[in-house]
Amino acid sequence: MxxxxxxxxxxxxxxxxxxxxxxxxxxxxxxxxxxxxxxxxxxxxxxxxxxxxxxxxxxxxxxxxxxxxxxxxxxxxxxxxxxxxxxxxxxxxxxxxxxxxxxxxxxxxxxxxxxxxxxxxxxxxxxxxxxxxxxxxxxxxxxxxxxxxxxxxxxxxxxxxxxxxxxxxxxxxxxxxxxxxxxxxxxxxxxxxxxxxxxxxxxxxxxxxxxxxxxxxxxxxxxxxxxxxxxxxxxxxxxxxxADDSNVHYLNAQTSGMFIPAAAHWTDVRCGEILGTIVSPFRSEILSEVRSPVDGVLFTLREYPLVYEGSLMARVMARKGGRS
Ligand SMILES: [Zn+2]
Incomplete structure (x- = not known):
């Protein structure tokens, strides 16, 4: 055998x-x-x-x-x-x-x-x-x-x-x-x-x-x-x-700059929570913030810091059924 x-x-x-x-x-x-x-x-x-x-x-x-x-x-x-x-x-x-x-x-x-x-x-x-x-x-x-x-x-x-x-x-x-x-x-x-x-x-x-x-x-x-x-x-x-195309949210950069994450990858996030900020290497201020649009799971997170307007920063999956 x-x-x-x-x-x-x-x-x-x-x-x-x-x-x-x-x-x-x-x-x-x-x-x-x-x-x-x-x-x-x-x-x-x-x-x-x-x-x-x-x-x-x-x-x-x-x-x-x-x-x-x-x-x-x-x-x-x-x-x-x-x-x-x-x-x-x-x-x-x-x-x-x-x-x-x-x-x-x-x-x-x-x-x-x-x-x-x-x-x-x-x-x-x-x-x-x-x-x-x-x-x-x-x-x-x-x-x-x-x-x-x-x-x-x-x-x-x-x-x-x-x-x-x-x-x-x-x-x-x-x-x-x-x-x-x-x-x-x-x-x-x-x-x-x-x-x-x-x-x-x-x-x-x-x-x-x-x-x-x-x-x-x-x-x-x-x-x-x-x-x-x-x-x-x-x-x-x-x-x-x-996940399917109906509950995955794509978060794109509103400004170019350097992305500094504030949330940990693969965690639950709340609607409005700051996932990271985009800052300028030249100036002191924060250029834009990346916030979650829903309660959900942060399953994709930007790893490489330099970003351009429109770069993909994160993907959040909304939990189906409205619970987080
Ligand atoms: Zn591949």
Whole structure:
């Protein structure tokens, strides 16, 4: 019954570079039995590192499982921690040289330019998986609580899975606001379930958020039958709030300047409460204030201090039902 268990790192995409080298993009594969195949993708945006650490933590857990419980991995796990390798190497969000957001190149084309080829290779590898979790880390400007964002087109399938993912928020997006050229939309459109996890901030790692998501991912993998029933996964102790386009409020800067936060991220705020001020580096006065328009939860907060008129400063989710 227990197939030989293994872990190997393998190349799933390779392309010759202009001079002597090839660029190899790799994944880690844990093979157990012939149960469900599950996958995690990260680093599609080269300035987002939280998902790379999640892959490391999953590898630690899976190594330990294979060492202590041979045969307990019933399916297989694929980790793709660093998809946009050129972007990660150069602290660049998009794919350098091509000046392309790799997560706008799906489903790609095997005969196209590099971003399209890489996207197509990834689609081939991931298609047919029981579940793909694509991990994002906001950007360098905004800090986010652990959340999953779901296109309402696929909510019947994805929301029940997301409820088990140990996240703090499920944000349902209407079809009109959804980008169709992302890896998640492309996979969901062709029948491979893909959840987009978003958390933390660009260019940084938030270890407690990463471990929170690891517990959720292991829980849903166990639900899917990737592990033997007696395998103990980390405790899930977060239940998500539900947001949609009707109860999320965007707060934009009224003036340019330097943002100084006054409220802590991921806290309850009251209508009218000051979330931060925008000050001038030249003069003594406060140029403008950022106040919450509702009683709710401060789930997005500006991280990078320099702001321009109209910059996104915060997002507050009003609690449905009028209670805070
Ligand atoms: Zn991203």
């Amino acid at each position: 227990s197939a030989p268990q293994s872990m190997k790192i393998e190349t799933f995409f390779t392309i010759e570079m202009p001079y002597r080298e090839r660029m190899d993009i790799r994944r880690t594969v844990f093979t157990g039995g012939d149960g469900p195949r599950v996958a995690v993708t990260a680093g599609i945006h080269g300035d987002e590192l939280e998902g790379l650490y999640v892959c490391h933590r999953l590898a630690v857990w899976l190594d330990e499982l294979q060492r202590t419980s041979p045969g307990a991995l019933r399916g297989s796990v694929e980790l793709y921690p660093a998809i946009n390798t050129l972007g990660l190497d150069t602290l660049t969000r998009g794919l350098p040289v091509f000046d392309t957001d790799l997560n706008r190149a799906f489903p790609g084309s095997p005969g196209g330019p590099l971003p399209e080829r890489l996207a197509a290779a990834l689609m081939t590898e991931l298609s047919g998986a029981a579940l793909v979790v694509d991990i994002h880390a906001s950007n360098i400007y905004l800090r986010e609580i652990p959340q999953v964002r779901i296109n309402q087109e696929f909510d019947d399938l994805l929301v029940p899975i997301a409820q088990r993912m140990n996240l703090d928020l499920i944000w349902l997006h209407g079809a009109a606001t959804v980008l169709e050229t992302t890896v998640a939309h492309s996979l969901n459109s062709c029948g491979t379930p893909c959840l987009v996890a978003e958390m933390g901030v660009g260019m940084r790692i938030t270890p407690e958020y990463c471990d929170q998501l690891v517990a959720g991912i292991l829980t849903v993998w166990k639900d899917l039958g990737a592990f033997a029933p007696d395998v103990v996964v980390p405790v899930v102790d977060h239940a998500p709030l539900i």
